[in-house]
Amino acid sequence: MGKALCGIIGVVKKASGSSISINCVEILRQGLKKLEYRGYDSAGIAVISQNSIVVIKDVGVVDKLFNSSELLSIEASVGIGHTRWATHGKPSKNNAHPHMDCSKRIAIAHNGIIENYIDLKNFLLANGHTFSSETDSEVIAHLIEHFKKSGMKTFNAFKKAVSMLRGSYAIVAIDADEPNKIFFARNVSPLIIGVGEEADFVSSDIAAFIRFANRVIVLNDGELGFISPNTVHIETLSGVVVDVYNRLKIVDSFMQDVEKGGYPHYMLKEIMEQPYALAQTFSSLQTQDLSEVLKILENARRIYVVAAGTSYHASLLGAIAFRRFLGVDAEALISSEFRVVSRVVKWGDVVIGVSQSGETIDTLLALREARERGAKTVAIVNNPFSTIARESDYVVSMRAGPEIAVAATKTFTSQVLTLLYIIAKLAEKSSAINVDSKAMIHGIKMSYEIAEKALSVSQGKAMAVANKLFQKHSAYYLGRVFGVPIAMEGALKLKEIAYIHAEAYPAGESKHGPIALVDKDYPVIFIYIGFLDELIEGNIEEMKAREAWIATIAPENMVRGSIEKYSNVVIEMPRAPLETRLITYAIPLQLIAYYTATLKGLDPDKPRNLAKTVTVI
Template structure:
């Protein structure tokens, strides 16, 4: 859940300044504390502390550091409270080793007790510090640094992405990866390590994705990778990332979240362009022949999966089981040969989803991964891959990656409906045509509803709670809208099937209580109209996200209306997500919160 970076060589600027810039691009992964370590003249200097990167740098000035090699870290606490002592990097007793780490070392207590018994002195409560002391032990036993790293990795249990400095070999940054993401950035006269590509994209767009169990080192002019003591040739893995540095910066927007909401037309256009009709046909056949289809994800990705679940089961009658990936153990007994799982994860590294994928594959389930990151762990460990092309998403709250997921899943569902005879060729052509031209409608929607969303946000900003109600295909979008308001505006928001509001939730509704209605399926419009009237009778502030064709029907009933273009229900889930994102964003800003860095949250959840 943390962000790490390493650099060896020169990019023409002080290494401390470069490390700070890289960490700022990773701060979405955690912002409890930050720090850097550099090695120069055989001496390691560490500067770190509790707080955001800018706050820590102002106190300790790691920007001013220079050296041959350096590592940096921005933390989301898992072991040990946020504090100066628990901030990374951590060092050994002699100060000749410094390490940063993302993940959890599950056997750290056992290792720490063994090390303390041998006289090692610990200065933090973290699991990470055992890595530095283990490394120290092995180099004192006259092992080379690489041999020491090999032994350290053999002792660790759990998840980790590690970057390590050793004063005895100052031109190297050592690394190891297991489950937690780690990427190499290749430069001319310098090389990077990082948790995510945007960290170093300003300096290079040539990358190598490391795989589980791999470790080694980078120097200014080389990369060495091992697995199980055997060298790994990674030349074939080198790829060029098409993201421009500007895509990972704010480009004049006040927040990344707003920038990424506005990037959705481009993200959807690129996602559509990356879809392969032959692959969609192959995967749709797989779904149609499956005994059961499991659909899993966490948070926003789970909501995208629920849309897919509705399309496959509610419209096609397939036997589907959608679940939060953290609850995968409840469904294990149902799984076996002949089943298919669709695993949705924007990062491709979500630990709960990865665990579900691994367990279900061992039972003979074939897995289709939907992810935004090429060659990330979940796609790599799955049987089939479908990629969104949303580009880097820095804001913690998912926006463009969610709508890109919906586009991919809508296209796959439509292709399966054609193959299953639910859709004729003409109907299929109309739906796919809608999806192809959806980027233009998304652009139109952003332009036409943004001012209205800002106005409604001014009415929501003073509220303590809200309901999001819908029926059918709109329910997952209501759930996503409520999640967004909770995530960034810190307003308690709950989504319910509109018919369930009478079974308890309506007891809280009184004058001015906000209730948002999302109208998606035509078959539920009559019932939804009745639900609006029930809330009006209790004085609620009723807000609707309504297709244009239903404006005459709902316009006079609702306190506020946001109108979206008329498209088929599947495509409408994408369009209706846009105003809900804008509403959450502007409500957060009006309440004085930073929507890019919601408290207690991180972008990629890599711990169970």
């Protein structure tokens, strides 16, 4: 089917006498190398040469694809390239992009998920089309072909095809019948136009073309168009033509920064990518067949959620949500401690393993032991081809995209979204549960929009908190109910990348011992979700009585009383339903940790003693 995060590059050289000495294929190679962080299990290019399309693609990294001197000698002035990170449809030559239509005259590359691809594929099959891959993306090429056969010009056929798509997409397409154009469209998945003196570009990331073009147009959702040697044409799906030159911006950044999308670190880039990652995760969950997963969870005697590190905090929040929304017996366990309680696991239990990489050894061993004891296992992973995914009975794929920074950010929020989505779908199946499942799913879907607002409103305040924290040696993170695992995640981030001791507690528990450490200016961060935690105001007063320095994260419509009176900094989060808040309240805590680390002169992408995936016991 789709892919969570892939890299796209397209180039149109402006004239055969261009001063760009390297050919189109070499430009594509360099662009794909810059995009390889976005996908690394297959790569491919399609170029128009001698009135036909040449497609070359293979499994593996970009260098493997371009190890032939014959490939680099192909003469072409228009081409597209793609590097893929598979999430559904195994890594294979057939599933690699670009994809072609039946006539082999059209080639496309796509990043995103086409939610209605099954309906579109059935329509195309009924009209005589044949498919050569397992991907959702291939339907795009065939749709363009289908509408061209009805008499449409390529751009009109492309627009018609795009209008039929539901989901997220960044698309580039070429047609041998119009050999000097690249057609493009964007919805949710990023796509950027690059305008140069000798060539124009379209890509998922500025890094792919910054060497050749420093003027850019960032496409908005619902925009599409084409580039040719002398034209950049953009319009909306409704046909409104965009004033291109009013949208042009000059990029002024160092090459090493551009590789991170203009951000100084991958961690900040991935924090800022969360609206996109959440939209992708929600979209992909809607396309996955979860019926069997829901069936075994509905009939489970007991549900265990096992995970490690950041994933454990998402699991703890999920277990609370299972109990609160569904009234079911669910417990979150640290994977490495699972063997202590594994003897109580029985036939009829379900063990959910949550892992960003799908390779975390402690979680893998816990799931193996659970299966030996007769429990069914479900993997919630970001890589459905990982060991945990392969060995579990059922797999739920998040498709949040590769995460390069060691500290998990976007995968945490995507894990929370995934667990809440499963709970909402279970509530939908059970009429006895007093939960408005439709409203809950709508709230989960809103997380994309609210995350974007949260990033906007919290950056300045997060920096203010960091300015206090970076000179301290210890801090408390306090919350109640759902706020506790979010507090735990915030404290972990501060420890991981800023090397500051931080502990999280239920706010009501803090007076049973931990408060003994609090003195003048001791930093205490409160997470006020606005659900069954009204007593947190009393906890704020307790800390202020000891002269603590207090920062509070709270809904903008609930900033009152002790929160307003005693907090040194209040990060007011956008109004949103409870489930949306559960997904997005980690965002300011991630920013606090990031800014604290950078104020201390540390590299948050490479914290000492830590690795992205722990594959040893």
